[in-house]
Amino acid sequence: MNKDTISKMVFFILALSSISALALITGFIFIQGLPLFFKVGFANIVFGTKWAPSQGSFGIFPMIVGSVCVTLGATLLGVPIGVCCSIFLVEYCPASLSNLFRPAIQLLAGIPSVVYGFWGLLFIVPFIRNNLGGPGLSMLAGSMILGIMILPTIISISEVSLKDLPRQYKEGALALGMTHWQAIYSVLLPAARSGITAAIVLGIGRAIGETMAVIMVLGNAVALPESILDPIRTLTTNIGIEMGYATGDHQQALFATGIVLFVIIMILNSFAQYIARRK
Amino acid sequence: MNTNDKTIEKIAKAIIWSAALFVLVILTAIIAYILAKGLPILNWGFLTQIPRNMGRSGGISSTIVGTLMVTAVALVIAIPFGIGTAFYLAEYTKESWATRLMRFSAESLAGIPSIVYGLFGFIFFVISLNMKWSVLSGGLTLSFMILPTIIRTSEEAIRSVPTTYREVSFSLGATKWQTISKAVFPSALRGITNGVILSIGRCIAETAAVILTAGTALKMPTSIFSPTRTMAVHFYILAREGISMENAYGTAALLIILIFLINVVANAAVNRLMEKGR
Numbered sequence: 378m379n380k381d382t383i384s385k386m387v388f389f390i391l392a393l394s395s396i397s398a399l400a401l402i403t404g405f406i407f408i409q410g411l412p413l414f415f416k417v418g419f420a421n422i423v424f425g426t427k428w429a430p431s432q433g434s435f436g437i438f439p440m441i442v443g444s445v446c447v448t449l450g451a452t453l454l455g456v457p458i459g460v461c462c463s464i465f466l467v468e469y470c471p472a473s474l475s476n477l478f479r480p481a482i483q484l485l486a487g488i489p490s491v492v493y494g495f496w497g498l499l500f501i502v503p504f505i506r507n508n509l510g511g512p513g514l515s516m517l518a519g520s521m522i523l524g525i526m527i528l529p530t531i532i533s534i535s536e537v538s539l540k541d542l543p544r545q546y547k548e549g550a551l552a553l554g555m556t557h558w559q560a561i562y563s564v565l566l567p568a569a570r571s572g573i574t575a576a577i578v579l580g581i582g583r584a585i586g587e588t589m590a591v592i593m594v595l596g597n598a599v600a601l602p603e604s605i606l607d608p609i610r611t612l613t614t615n616i617g618i619e620m621g622y623a624t625g626d627h628q629q630a631l632f633a634t635g636i637v638l639f640v641i642i643m644i645l646n647s648f649a650q651y652i653a654r655r656k
Numbered sequence: 657m658n659t660n661d662k663t664i665e666k667i668a669k670a671i672i673w674s675a676a677l678f679v680l681v682i683l684t685a686i687i688a689y690i691l692a693k694g695l696p697i698l699n700w701g702f703l704t705q706i707p708r709n710m711g712r713s714g715g716i717s718s719t720i721v722g723t724l725m726v727t728a729v730a731l732v733i734a735i736p737f738g739i740g741t742a743f744y745l746a747e748y749t750k751e752s753w754a755t756r757l758m759r760f761s762a763e764s765l766a767g768i769p770s771i772v773y774g775l776f777g778f779i780f781f782v783i784s785l786n787m788k789w790s791v792l793s794g795g796l797t798l799s800f801m802i803l804p805t806i807i808r809t810s811e812e813a814i815r816s817v818p819t820t821y822r823e824v825s826f827s828l829g830a831t832k833w834q835t836i837s838k839a840v841f842p843s844a845l846r847g848i849t850n851g852v853i854l855s856i857g858r859c860i861a862e863t864a865a866v867i868l869t870a871g872t873a874l875k876m877p878t879s880i881f882s883p884t885r886t887m888a889v890h891f892y893i894l895a896r897e898g899i900s901m902e903n904a905y906g907t908a909a910l911l912i913i914l915i916f917l918i919n920v921v922a923n924a925a926v927n928r929l930m931e932k933g934r
Contacts, residue, residue, distance in 0.1 A: 380831065380833045381831050381832045383832050384832075384833045384836070385748055385832075387740065388741075388743050388746070388747075389746065390740075390741050390749055391736065391737050391740025392740060392741040392758070393742055394737055394745035395737045395738065395741040395762075395803055395807060396758055396761065396762075398737075398800060399762065399765045399800075399804065400761070400802065402762070402765065402768070402772075402773070402776050402800060403761070404895040404927060405764070405776055405780055406772065406885075407773075410777065427732065443787055451907070457675070458675045458678060458679065461671060461672045461675035461676070462672075462675050462676050462679050463673065464672055465672045465673065465676040466676075468672075468674055469669065469673065469676075470676070478676070478680070478840055480916075480920070480923070481679075481680065481683050482679070483853060483857075483919045483923075484677075484683070484687070484912070484915060484916055484919060485683050486853075486854055486857050487765060487853075487856075487857030487860070487861060487912075487916075487918070488686065488687075488861065488911075488912060488915065489860070489861035489862075489863065489888040489908075489911055489917035490861060490863065491861075491863050491888055491889065491891055491892040492690060492861075492891070492908050492912070493686070493896070495891075495895050495904075495908070496686050496690070498688065499689075500685075505670055517746065518781065524795075525682055525686075528679060530854075532679070533854070534809070534812075536852065537812070537813070537816075537847055538812070538816070541847075542815040543818070556661050556662075556664075556665045558664060558665045558668040558669070559661070559705050561668075562668075572812065572816075575763075575808070577810065578761060578767065579766060579767065579805075579808075580770075581767070582766060582767025583767075585767070585769065586767065586768065586769025586770060586771070587769070587863050587891060588769060588770065588771040588863075588864040589863040593765065593896070612769075613769045613771045613772075613864075616769075616771045616772070616774075617774055617864055620771075620774070620775055620778065620868060622684075627925070628779075628814075631775060632775065635772045635775055636771060638768070638769055639764075639768060639772070642764055642767040642768060643764055644763045645767070646684060646760065646763055646767065653927075
C-alpha cells in the first residue's frame with residue numbers, strides 16, 4: 378500500500394471515530410431524557426411553569442424563556458461589537474496596535490467563565506442594583522456578562538474569514554472607485570459571510586450554553602421574568618445547580634432539560650445554515 | 657466621491673474604532689482587577705504547597721497539577737481525531753448528504769453546552785463505566801467537548817487554503833498525501849492552531865464539565881485514575897462559598913497568567929513553523 382491509500386484510511390478511521398463519539402453523546406442524552414417526556418407528557422415539561430421535582434412537576438418553560446432572553450440580550454450586545462472589532466483588526470488597525478490587540482483577544486477567550494461571573498457579581502450586579510433598581514442579580518446582568526464572553530469567539534473567527542479573502546476583492550472594489558467602507562460593506566462582508574455566520578452561531582452557542590458565569594449573576598429564581606431586571610434561571614443553570622444530587626425522575630428531568638437545549642441549538646444552526654446558503 | 661460618501665465613511669470608521677476601544681477597555685478592566693488583587697498572593701509557597709484547611713491556607717499545587725493532567729488527556733485524544741476528521745471532510749470526500757450530516761452534527765455539537773457534556777460524562781464515564789471521579793473521566797469529557805470545535809475550525813482553515821495551491825502541487829507531480837502534508841497543511845496551520853488554542857483555553861477554564869467528572873479532591877493526583885480538582889473549580893468553590901477571597905484571587909491571577917503564557921508559546925510556535933515553510 379502506498380502512502381496515499383494509508384493516509385486516506387487513517388483519515389477515514391479518525392473521522393468515523395469522531396462522528397461515532399458525537400453520535401454517542403446525542404444518543405445517550407436522548408435515551409436518558411426521553412422516557413420522562415412519555416411518562417409526564419411533552420407539553421407538561423416544555424410548557425409547564427411549575428418546577429418541583431420532588432412533587433413530580435417538571436415544567437421548564439420559565440427556564441426556556443430565561444435562556445432565550447439572556448442569549449438574545451447577549452447577542453444584541455456582542456455581535457455588533459464583535460463584528461465591528463474584527464473589521465477593525467483586518468482593515469483599520471495600525472500594525473503597532475494589532476500586536477497588542479490580537480493577544481488581548483486570545484486572552485479574553487481563555488479567561489475562565491467563573492472569573493467573568495465573579496467580576497460580574499462584584500461590579501455589574503451592584504451597578505444594576507444601585508442605578509436601575511431590582512435585586513441586581515438579573516437577566517440584564519447575565520446578558521452583559523455573556524455579551525462580553527462571546528466577543529472573542531465572534532472576533533477571532535470573523536477575523537480569520539475576512540483576512541483569508543483574496544486581496545483582489547478589495548483592490549478591485551477600490552479600483553472601481555468605491556470608498557474603503559463601501560468596499561468593506563458591499564464586497565468583503567458578503568464574501569466572508571459563511572465565516573461570519575459560523576462565528577455568530579458559535580457565539581450564540583457559547584452564550585446559551587454558559588453555566589458557571591450566569592449561575593453567579595442571574596439569581597436563579599424559577600419564575601417567568603417580567604422585566605430585564607428580574608432574576609431568572611436558564612436551562613443550563615438548572616442542570617448545573619441540581620445535577621450533583623439529582624436521582625431517578627429528577628435526574629431524567631435534567632437530561633430532558635439537556636434535550637431541550639439540544640433542540641434549540643439544532644433549530645438555531647439550521648436557521649443559520651439556511652441564511653448562509655440563501656444569499 | 658461625494659460628501660455623503662465621506663460622511664458615511666467617517667461614521668463607519670468612528671463606530672468601528674469605538675467598538676475596538678470598548679473591547680480593550682473591558683478586557684483591561686477585568687484583567688487589571690484580578691491581577692491587582694491576585695498578584696500579591698502569588699509566591700513560591702502558594703504555587704508549591706498543597707491546599708490546607710479546604711483551601712483557606714496553604715497553596716494550590718495539587719490543583720495546578722490536576723488542571724495540567726486533565727487538559728493533557730483531553731488534547732492527546734481530541735487533536736488527532738479532530739484534525740484528522742477535518743482533513744477527511746475537506747479533502748477526501750465529495751459534497752454529499754453524508755458529509756453535510758457530518759458537518760451539521762459537528763457544528764451543532766460545538767454549540768452543546770459544556771454542562772450537558774458534564775452531565776453526559778458524569779453518568780457515562782464516572783458511573784456507567786465506573787471510572788469514578790478521575791483525571792481520566794474529566795479529560796475524556798473535555799476531549800468530547802472540544803472535538804467539534806477543533807473539527808469546525810480546522811475544516812474552515814483547510815477550506816480557506818486557495819485551490820491553486822493544490823492544483824500547482826498536483827501539476828508538479830505530487831501525490832495527494834504530499835499535497836496535503838506539504839502544501840495544504842502548512843497554509844492551514846495558522847487557522848488550525850487558532851482552533852487548538854481556543855480549545856486549550858476552554859479546557860483550562862472549564863468548570864461545569866469537570867466539577868462532576870474529575871471531582872473536587874484537593875489531594876495531589878498520582879495517576880490518571882486519581883480524582884482531582886482543577887484550578888477553575890478551585891476558584892469557583894473558594895469564591896462562591898466565600899472560603900478565602902485572597903486565595904481565590906491568587907488562583908484566578910495564576911489562571912490568567914497561565915493562559916497568557918500558553919498563547920505566547922503557541923503563537924511563537926506558529927511563527928517559527930511558518931518561517932520554516934518559506
